[in-house]
Every structure is written in structure tokens, then in C-alpha cells.
Amino acid sequence: MVVRGEIWLATLDPTVGSEIQKTRPCVVVSPAEMHDYLRTVIIAPMTTGNKPAPYRIPVTFQGKKGLILLDQVRTLDKTRLVKKMGAVSNKTLTATLDTLQEVFAE
16 A cells, blocks of 8 residues: 555666666655556655755655655656655645646646
8 A cells, every 4th residue: 555645665777868766765646546546656756865956855764864856756666666664744745745736737
């Protein structure tokens, strides 16, 4: 069972060009109405890199500061989800979803 706002370790390879790669923590951004009925889930990768940019949400997870990369949102098959690692705070989830709404509404 996957829940919006959870952080999952996900395998993102293979990638092409500037797509973010490796196995890394990702935030689930798709609603239950999607991923409860489909074999896919929409995620936003996380990084500990320090390159702030529009549409990147600051986050602290497991004592590390980083960013949720909304410029790298993608759909994954659930088989790419390795293990559940936790969840973002309600405040961070709200900021993430509000920013995604800005990205797709403009």
C-alpha cells in the first residue's frame, strides 16, 4: 500500500540525459485514487544536493537537509519501489502539492 506523502527508496535507472538517476528517496505525490487502482505511482525524487531552484522544496529527512525535485517528477511502476522509508511532514506535503499545482496550472 502506497500513501501520498510517503518517502520510498526507488530505483530510477535507467535514465536518459539530465534525468535524475540512482536509487534514491522519492516522495509519493499521486493520490490514492490513482495508485490504488493502477500499477504506477507518481513520485518526486529527493536529493541532498544544494542547488535551490524554482519548484524545489526544502526538506529535512533522517537528519539531512535536501530538496524535493518537482522539476524531476515522474511516473514509476510500483516494482521500482524498494522500501518505505518514512513520510514528509504535513507542512512539507502541503508545500509540495501547492507548488505542483502552480507548475501545472500556469
